[in-house]
Amino acid sequence: MSREGRPLWIIGPGRAGLSLALMLHGAGALAGLTLTGRWDEPARLKLLRDRGLRPRYTLRVADGAAPPPRGVLIAVPDGAIAPVALELLQAGSLPSLTPVLHLSGSAGLQPLLPLAEAGHPVGVLHPLCPLPDAVRGSSRLRGAWYGVAGEGKAGEMARWIVRLAGGREIPLREGEMALYHAAASLASNGVVALLSAAGRAMNRAGVPEEDARAAVAALAAASARDVAEQGPAQGLTGPVVRGDEETVARHLTRLSGPERDLYCLLGKEALEIARDRGLDAAVAERLERALADPA
Ligand SMILES: NC(=O)c1ccc[n+]([C@@H]2O[C@H](COP(=O)([O-])OP(=O)(O)OC[C@H]3O[C@@H](n4cnc5c(N)ncnc54)[C@H](OP(=O)(O)O)[C@@H]3O)[C@@H](O)[C@H]2O)c1
Incomplete structure (x- = not known):
């Protein structure tokens, strides 16, 4: 049962709204x-009903x-x-x-300003994980990080949900949310775009498409774990941090277009x-010149 024994209201029966609904239902909190x-x-509400959650559905706010x-959780696209x-x-x-x-x-x-001006406590609860559909989303939400903003009852409600999810809270600063979200996009959508380019290059090297996709994803997951556990300085491996100029030059002979641009930028x-880790200054300078040379 929820703390106050009253229903939750979610506006927007899409990926995020239904994922949260299922997660909270699973936590016995609704x-x-x-x-x-x-x-x-929508037909996708069957996913909820199949799992014993029977929402009241309305068409009018x-x-x-x-x-x-x-x-109330407003779970509609940002512009709405x-x-x-x-x-x-x-x-x-x-x-x-x-x-x-x-x-x-x-x-x-x-x-939410008009609501705040009318006396409603308003806030933000941003699940920091991709929610592709209600079922995968609800399981992702458990133990996830959540960006949270809002004073009083709004902050309390956001933290109540984070606690039920067994999640962790990131307090968000008004005025810095675009930067926070840009960082999140780099780590999420940016990695997807990067893996798409890496998989394509590996496929061109003769690795079947599905194997290439799985292989680069496994490699990235291992690197992400290393960064989470040790930080980027200790987590970084590869030719740049080893100061291996020959290997970097060899890579560059086979890369072109967007893949080469990405390689150089990330390099x-x-x-x-690598510099922070003590790479020799002359080697670092030569590598910098090599990486500054687009296709
Ligand atoms: N999905 C994610 O990975 C994720 C992660 C973190 C945060 N978020 C945030 O969650 C929010 C929702 O994103 P989403 O991915 O769930 O989008 P979504 O899957 O497109 O779902 C949005 C839902 O809102 C409905 N909707 C749109 N305008 C409405 C209105 N005026 N009244 C009632 N319902 C309305 C849409 O209806 P129709 O079905 O008719 O289009 C749809 O069901 C966004 O603020 C997003 O930034 C999403």
């Missing part, structure tokens, strides 16, 4: 759930406030947060002091780490 969408009940929710917040306010049916959170890592509190970042 006294009830209202879901609000734009169209007739105005219908979601009864029974009074313990809190402000219009939905306004709709909530104009419906006038949300009991005062009900906390309202959105799930965006970059939008900040601005889109320069690796070179900074």
Whole structure:
């Protein structure tokens, strides 16, 4: 049962909203759930029903406030947060002091300002993990990191969810959320883009596509673990940190286009780490020149 025995209200029955719903259901924390969408009940709600979660589904924001929710999660795409917040306010049916959170890592509190001005505690709960669908998403949410912002009851509600997930909280600073989210995108979408380029190059070297994809992903996962456990300085291996100019030159003879650009850009970042680890200055300078030479 939820702490207050009141239902949670999630607006936006998409990937993030349904993942959170299933995670909270699995944690035994839902006294009830209202879901609000734009169209007739989507077929993907069957995933929830199959797992014993039977939400009340509404099409109109105005219908979601009864029974009074313990809190609202706005789980719509970033650009729709402000219009939905306004709709909530104009419906006038949300009991005062009900906390309202959105799930965006970059939008900040601005889109919720009209609700804050009307006295609602507002905040952010940003799951720092990819949520591709409700089932994989709900399991990813357990033990994940969460960006959290919001004072009073909004912060309390966000932290309540983080605790139920067995997760860890990153306090977010208003004004720095775009930078926080850019860092998250580098680590998530950036790695996907990098693995796409690496897999393509390995495939061109004669490795079957599926094997190449699995091999580069396994390699990246091991490197990510090393960085998590030891930090980038100790986690870095490879020719740049060894000062192996011949190998870097050999790589560059076979790389072109975006793969070469990526290799050089990331090589320069690796070179900074190598310098900090004491790479010989003359070797570092020659490597820098080699990496500065695009295709
Ligand atoms: N997915 C992730 O990996 C992830 C991770 C962390 C944070 N987030 C955040 O979570 C939020 C939602 O993202 P998402 O990935 O879940 O997007 P999504 O899968 O596209 O789901 C958004 C849902 O909101 C619905 N919607 C849009 N406008 C609406 C409105 N005016 N009223 C009611 N429902 C409306 C959409 O309806 P339709 O089905 O009709 O389009 C859809 O069901 C975003 O702020 C995103 O930044 C997502």
